[in-house]
Ligand SMILES: Nc1ncnc2c1ncn2[C@@H]1O[C@H](COP(=O)(O)OP(=O)(O)O)[C@@H](O)[C@H]1O
């Protein structure tokens with residue numbers, strides 16, 4: 001049994017790329033009046049800074065040093081949220097597919113995971129928070145009161161990403177985008193430290209043929225049900 005915390009429950013949303021985690025996390029947070037933490041953005045910020053510093057993806061000593069000197073924060077900007085790395089707004093720069101793949105390699109390294117794990121636990125401990133990522137329900141907050149594992153077919157997730165990239169003027173093809181999504185999932189599932197996997201007690205949601213509103217409604221109902229149980233849950 002886990003007690004409801006100072007500011008409410010902890011909601012963990014994990015799943016592969018393009019499953020809808022970021023979209024649903026933001027909407028669910030608005031509905032519940034919770035804060036949301038995009039842990040992928042934190043890993044992306046580390047990857048961007050490591051690229052700028054010319055650090056090899058397997059240079060654990062330099063990665064550890066980088067993380068020690070890196071402060072990642074989120075600031076609200078109207079309806080959206082900006083990501084700051086040591087005070088610099090890197091929100092746009094971290095969102096490329098290239099940084100996504102580099103992030104997948106960097107985030108497999110133990111010192112990077114350890115550094116961000118400490119930050120994420122500190123950010124979420126009081127509850128009233130939704131964290132989205134790959135290992136929230138399994139490693140960061142295995143005692144989260146509500147856990148979701150959001151997925152969709154690789155083709156549908158690739159299609160969603162492709163539409164996003166096309167809207168930004170990126171010339172990547174649908175086939176390339178699906179292939180990259182599959183490659184990243186494989187890396188994330190196959191790594192030694194904190195691999196992407198469904199927690200035993202997570203509620204699985206396959207969003208392949210569900211609208212965002214439909215997924216939101218399933219999630220909101222599950223959280224409200226848990227809140228109604230209070231400390232008895
Ligand atoms: N259930 C859904 N149906 C259709 N499109 C969706 C759905 N969920 C998310 N999307 C769209 O797919 C894209 C990727 O969603 P996102 O929330 O960024 O996924 P993730 O954070 O898991 O990578 C976004 O453009 C989003 O609007």
Ligand SMILES: Nc1ccn([C@@H]2O[C@H](COP(=O)(O)OP(=O)(O)O)[C@@H](O)[C@H]2O)c(=O)n1
Pocket residue numbers: 016017018019021022039040041043044100103104105107108132133134135136184188
């Ligand atoms: N909790 C997390 C979140 C992200 N990540 C890594 O960071 C990468 C980018 O995560 P993201 O959530 O921004 O990616 P998308 O789902 O938005 O494509 C993932 O492919 C993972 O390798 C992780 O290892 N653990």
